[in-house]
Amino acid sequence: MNQNQHSNSNDNDPSDEPTAASLNFIEQIVAGDNESGKHEGRVHTRFPPEPNGYLHIGHAKSICLNFGIATANGGKTNLRFDDTNPAKEETEYVDSIMEDVRWLGFQWDNVYFASDYFQQLYDFAEQLIKSGHAYVCSLDAEKTRSYRGGWNEAGKDSPYRSRDPEENLDLFRRMKAGEFTEGEHTLRAKIDMASPNMNMRDPTIYRIRKIKHHRTGSDWCIYPMYDYAHGISDSIERITHSICTLEFEHHRPLYNWFLETLDIFPSRQIEFARLNITHTMMSKRKLLELVQDNQVSGWDDPRMPTICGLRRRGYTPESIRNFCTRIGVTKQNSRHDMAWLEDALRADLNKRANRRAGVLRPLKVVIENYPEDQVEQLDAINNPEDESAGKRKVPFGRELYIERTDFMEDPPKKFFRLGPGREVRLRYGYFITCTDVIKNDAGEVVELRCSYDPETLGGQAPDGRRVRGTIHWVAAATAITAEVRLYDHLFQTTDPFEASPATDTLAEASYLNNLNENSLEVLTNCKLEPSLKDAAVGELYQFERLGYFCVDNKDSSPGNLVFNRSVTLRDTWAKMQRKK
Ligand code: ATP
Numbered sequence: 001m002n003q004n005q006h007s008n009s010n011d012n013d014p015s016d017e018p019t020a021a022s023l024n025f026i027e028q029i030v031a032g033d034n035e036s037g038k039h040e041g042r043v044h045t046r047f048p049p050e051p052n053g054y055l056h057i058g059h060a061k062s063i064c065l066n067f068g069i070a071t072a073n074g075g076k077t078n079l080r081f082d083d084t085n086p087a088k089e090e091t092e093y094v095d096s097i098m099e100d101v102r103w104l105g106f107q108w109d110n111v112y113f114a115s116d117y118f119q120q121l122y123d124f125a126e127q128l129i130k131s132g133h134a135y136v137c138s139l140d141a142e143k144t145r146s147y148r149g150g151w152n153e154a155g156k157d158s159p160y161r162s163r164d165p166e167e168n169l170d171l172f173r174r175m176k177a178g179e180f181t182e183g184e185h186t187l188r189a190k191i192d193m194a195s196p197n198m199n200m201r202d203p204t205i206y207r208i209r210k211i212k213h214h215r216t217g218s219d220w221c222i223y224p225m226y227d228y229a230h231g232i233s234d235s236i237e238r239i240t241h242s243i244c245t246l247e248f249e250h251h252r253p254l255y256n257w258f259l260e261t262l263d264i265f266p267s268r269q270i271e272f273a274r275l276n277i278t279h280t281m282m283s284k285r286k287l288l289e290l291v292q293d294n295q296v297s298g299w300d301d302p303r304m305p306t307i308c309g310l311r312r313r314g315y316t317p318e319s320i321r322n323f324c325t326r327i328g329v330t331k332q333n334s335r336h337d338m339a340w341l342e343d344a345l346r347a348d349l350n351k352r353a354n355r356r357a358g359v360l361r362p363l364k365v366v367i368e369n370y371p372e373d374q375v376e377q378l379d380a381i382n383n384p385e386d387e388s389a390g391k392r393k394v395p396f397g398r399e400l401y402i403e404r405t406d407f408m409e410d411p412p413k414k415f416f417r418l419g420p421g422r423e424v425r426l427r428y429g430y431f432i433t434c435t436d437v438i439k440n441d442a443g444e445v446v447e448l449r450c451s452y453d454p455e456t457l458g459g460q461a462p463d464g465r466r467v468r469g470t471i472h473w474v475a476a477a478t479a480i481t482a483e484v485r486l487y488d489h490l491f492q493t494t495d496p497f498e499a500s501p502a503t504d505t506l507a508e509a510s511y512l513n514n515l516n517e518n519s520l521e522v523l524t525n526c527k528l529e530p531s532l533k534d535a536a537v538g539e540l541y542q543f544e545r546l547g548y549f550c551v552d553n554k555d556s557s558p559g560n561l562v563f564n565r566s567v568t569l570r571d572t573w574a575k576m577q578r579k580k
């Protein structure tokens with residue numbers, strides 16, 4: 001995807017009616033089914049998270065797709081918690097998932113839990129046993145694996161495969177009753193041990209797990225496997241299009257086998273490529289490791305690709321939805337540049353965020369010819385992109401803060417900001433000229449002395465003399481001091497799992513070596529204009545010339561404001577990388 005395509009797609013109006021040609025391949029399948037009258041034109045999708053972690057931006061893609069397709073076709077979407085694995089699931093995750101889906105702007109028609117179907121799933125298993133399609137196998141885990149064969153080698157039938165249905169039924173009921181220990185028996189589908197598709201080699205459908213489940217407690221000590229529970233749950237809910245990611249493509253024959261063998265509603269599985277983004281990763285399990293390892297402050301650390309992390313960072317639901325629309329849906333695995341996500345946020349915030357002045361690394365400026373006690377209230381436009389946002393007053397006085405990086409003692413020719421003897425325009429204010437530089441004993445610049453030209457208010461000099469640079473500033477007397485947190489990519493490599501230069505091995509945990517040590521910078525002495533005093537949690541601003549910032553939703557309080565930088569104005573990372 002080239003840069004042009006990217007920026008052009010920024011202009012797409014999401015409200016444009018889709019044309020047949022613009023339908024993605026899943027939408028085309030759905031349109032085809034509608035046309036042929038399959039399911040009487042009914043469209044019912046589901047979003048089926050496993051409650052074993054917080055949702056990430058990859059899930060957002062799946063959510064947008066499932067809810068989007070249903071909405072576009074007057075259909076419905078279920079939220080279904082795929083909670084068949086009692087070991088890793090928690091109610092905390094269930095709550096956060098519901099919150100995140102709602103926050104993204106979607107409302108499910110029904111909420112279900114796969115664990116609600118434990119009895120039905122059990123009954124279907126008995127049905128498979130009775131019809132000779134499932135058997136209780138007593139091979140241990142290792143034997144089961146070795147009997148399975150390999151990619152080039154057919155598997156071997158389990159010696160228990162020929163147990164008759166009556167014996168199977170008796171054993172299965174006793175498994176359920178808790179008479180056996182974990183691993184002693186499993187229930188397996190009787191399909192084909194020589195199938196080229198490993199998933200079809202008599203897959204396990206029930207295992208004994210003597211563990212409490214987050215909803216069913218200790219009602220059950222046998223639990224269904226994912227492949228078995230998932231397809232049947234879809235069918236029970238009469239899901240028409242069961243959309244999942246590509247790694248389940250080879251599970252589709254099994255998905256179909258269960259529904260056909262049981263002769264129940266024929267939900268259809270359709271696979272698409274997972275979302276991957278540079279400099280981050282999309283795996284709840286791995287993200288949990290970062291949390292447990294204290295590499296981040298929690299699931300909602302603003303560097304995390306989780307929905308709650310993005311929310312805390314200042315992402316809006318609109319920007320995430322627009323991003324998901326722009327990247328499209330395909331069957332090719334790829335990795336999208338993080339710049340796309342950031343661009344989607346910039347595009348949204350440019351329209352909605354009010355402009356403010358904030359100085360992150362302050363340098364004091366004293367305007368020596370400005371009256372000591374004078375304070376002027378200067379007019380400032382809130383948002384040039386939105387006239388209805390109006391104007392505000394910004395106080396100006398004799399002492400100001402400017403950004404340290406806007407001054408150089410020995411500036412090169414192209415540096416159009418402040419330097420000894422140089423003149424610069426203050427945003428909304430006057431022209432000032434640097435007349436003296438004050439240093440401390442260590443030789444560091446601690447203060448600038450300047451003069452101002454009273455004739456230049458509003459940015460023009462009556463004599464027509466020109467200045468090249470305009471810098472932002474905050475009046476010292478009324479400035480608020482705040483903490484600002486600057487974030488960078490969580491991983492320095494585009495692929496977090498890339499062999500790292502430190503170890504040069506591609507170990508499972510190699511991603512820890514690829515963490516970006518400079519992904520968080522905390523600035524505690526930032527100076528902000530006084531109108532930000534009552535900035536409330538979640539509010540978003542553009543600090544002029546710096547980027548977009550939001551009030552942190554956890555650590556900020558009145559009088560102790562904490563801002564997160566959501567995104568810079570331009571993609572400085574790409575620029576830096578090019579320079580390297
Ligand atoms: P993880 O490895 O992060 O746990 P998962 O696929 O196991 O991901 P589930 O909770 O099972 O997570 O996923 C719920 C739904 O979200 C599934 O339909 C899954 O296909 C989809 N999904 C998960 N990750 C992505 C992704 N990166 N891109 C698109 N869809 C995804």
Ligand code: MG
Nearest residue numbers: 049050052284
């Ligand atoms: Mg999973």
